[in-house]
Amino acid sequence: MLELRNLGYRYPGSERAALQNINLQLHAGQCLGLLGSNGAGKTTLLSLLSNVLSPQQGELSWHGPRSLALVPQQLAFYAGLKVGENLKLFADLYQLRGTERRERLQLCIDCTGLSDKLQRRADSLSGGEQRRLNFAIGLLQPAQLYLFDEATVGVDAQSRQLLLAAVEQLTDTGKAVIYTSHYLEEVERVAQRILLLHEGQVRLDLDTTQLLGADHGLLLEWPDQPPAGLAAVLTRLELNAELLPRGLRIAALDGSQLAVISDFVASQSPLPTLMRFGRPSLEQLYLRLNGGQL
Structure with missing residues (x-):
């Protein structure tokens, strides 16, 4: 395209x-x-x-x-008009007619949860509600x-x-x-x-x-340091771990390996302050790729 x-x-x-x-x-x-x-x-x-x-x-x-249609950062509607009036005005600007007009208006109202706001002036809406109106106007355009x-x-x-x-x-x-x-x-x-x-x-x-x-990993952290004996468990399971200041990260493991590690960790004191299993989140990867900058 x-x-x-x-x-x-x-x-x-x-x-x-x-x-x-x-x-x-x-x-x-x-x-x-x-x-x-x-x-x-x-x-x-x-x-x-x-x-x-x-x-x-x-x-x-x-x-x-x-x-193309754009939903911008800046609010782009007429503050002095009601929500319904704004939507009808933009439907006119987009040259929507007949059945298409009615269907698109109803779809945009439903998608943004504005059905009970149609008679309110746009400048009386909360900030989040104004964002929803902005969103609806962008969706309205074919x-x-x-x-x-x-x-x-x-x-x-x-x-x-x-x-x-x-x-x-x-x-x-x-x-x-x-x-x-x-x-x-x-x-x-x-x-x-x-x-x-x-x-x-x-x-x-x-x-x-x-x-x-597609791999599932495991992240573990403790208040001080990992319990003694965990390294031996990982060796027996043939798993490699990345050491962290107060814990470790295992890049990939299966369900049976997770069960063995979980049983061992649950039997130790203190319990970990963090135990997270699954795929890495986009946030984790983004921060790593972007040099840790938000």
Whole structure:
């Protein structure tokens, strides 16, 4: 659907390029999770895709008609209008008519939980409710590619689940999505592919199965140090462990090995302060790849 070749951009007066040599192919039905620290170039990339900025280097090619919708960081609605009035106004701007108009309006209201807010003025909503209205207006626009730029900031946990389900529904129906967020658990849920930007360059571009892997690992920590005898248990199980200041990490083990270690640990005193089994989280990997910087 979309291809970027050596894309670059530098803001006037800046010593460093905001983006340089960005190469990317995005396909229909795919959600790309766009990660990076503040100032890494995420918003600049979305601005180039949405034609707010023009590329100064490289090419941006659409295969088929250019059709995109943007949910920006900034609130983009009319504060003096009611919620329902805002949605109807944007439906007019998007030239929605007839059955499509009614269905899309109802879908966006349901996806964002705004059915009981339609008669309230937008400026009377809480911050999280305004975010939900912003989200609904972006969903309302018919498009093949949807861009979400920190779209759930300030939204409560229950409402966030509604919004994430709406993003998943987009990809299920063949739409492409680029989703940027500092809530890494959101990206881990909705994205099939991860792009990590660092100082305007792509540091990592992998699908989530490659990034997170299929192996299950174990992380253990104690108040002081691991109990004596644990090393012998690991040797008997033929497991290698990475030593940590107050514990250890085992990169991969199976259920029977976990059961032996758990039985041993439970019989010792003191018990561990942390015992976590499973795949590594995206947050753990992101912090390691990004040099520990948030």
